[in-house]
Amino acid sequence: xxxxxxxxxxxxxxxxxxxxxxxxxxxxxATTMFWYRQFPKQSLxxxxxxxxxxxxxxxxxxxxxxxLINHASLTLSTLTVTxxxxxxxxxxxxxxxxxxxxxxxxxxxxxxxxx
Amino acid sequence: xxxxxxxxxxxxxxxxxxLVLNCSFTDSAIYxxxxxxxxxxxxxxxxxLIQSSQREQTSGRLNASLDKSSGRSTLYIAASQPGDSAxxxxxxxxxxxxxxxxxxxxxRLQVTL
Numbered sequence: 001x002x003x004x005x006x007x008x009x010x011x012x013x014x015x016x017x018x019x020x021x022x023x024x025x026x027x028x029x030a031t032t033m034f035w036y037r038q039f040p041k042q043s044l045x046x047x048x049x050x051x052x053x054x055x056x057x058x059x060x061x062x063x064x065x066x067x068l069i070n071h072a073s074l075t076l077s078t079l080t081v082t083x084x085x086x087x088x089x090x091x092x093x094x095x096x097x098x099x100x101x102x103x104x105x106x107x108x109x110x111x112x113x114x115x
Numbered sequence: 116x117x118x119x120x121x122x123x124x125x126x127x128x129x130x131x132x133x134l135v136l137n138c139s140f141t142d143s144a145i146y147x148x149x150x151x152x153x154x155x156x157x158x159x160x161x162x163x164l165i166q167s168s169q170r171e172q173t174s175g176r177l178n179a180s181l182d183k184s185s186g187r188s189t190l191y192i193a194a195s196q197p198g199d200s201a202x203x204x205x206x207x208x209x210x211x212x213x214x215x216x217x218x219x220x221x222x223r224l225q226v227t228l
Contacts, residue, residue, distance in 0.1 A: 004158075006158070034215070034216075036218075041223075042220070042221075043119075043204060043218040043219060043220050043221055044159075044204070044206075044216075044218045045218075046215065046216070046217075049215065091156075093158055093159065095159075103149060103161050103164050104149075104161070104216065105161075106151075106158045106159040106160075106161075107158050108157055108158040109156070109157060109158045111156060
């Protein structure tokens with residue numbers, strides 16, 4: 001079945017540094033990928049929709065200059081958390097759309113801890 | 116704005132029990148509804164997807180129903196097992212927005228021996 005690989009699975013960084021998270025569709029082409037954020041014991045909140053070859057669409061309240069999204073190919077989208085701060089510590093999950101009528105496929109998530 | 120609520124927030128049952136998880140949504144204009152499982156620190160595994168025109172879907176010991184007009188869905192788990200322990204999330208996809216899911220708050224299930 002379709003697989004979405006997310007890397008790294010966890011990362012610890014110092015405040016002020018930037019962190020890049022990769023989301024790859026391994027056996028299908030994903031024209032659209034989605035980035036979610038999940039705080040402990042809370043649900044997933046959509047951050048942005050990433051479309052291959054175009055600018056990402058950000059949800060209200062999400063800073064596009066802080067969370068840089070690049071979808072340069074049909075199999076890879078990246079989320080870069082710039083100048084990370086402790087409040088950015090969270091679980092980030094990506095998902096990818098295979099076809100318009102198919103379920104989303106989710107990555108295993110990235111646990112970001114900013115110290 | 117669509118809001119999705121799940122009740123209960125947490126549930127603990129002994130092995131072998133049948134159980135029902137509830138999901139409600141405020142806007143009935145949905146394209147489909149999905150149930151996911153999330154293990155601690157992991158991503159999501161899709162369990163069942165119900166299209167808006169369907170009433171229920173079944174997979175093994177899982178059965179999900181959908182009452183779109185009342186904004187409700189239930190996930191029925193038969194003969195629960197310790198391996199079923201996880202957080203269960205429901206998510207709705209509204210009409211007209213490609214796969215932009217709104218997730219519920221989740222139910223943390225623990226099945227004890």
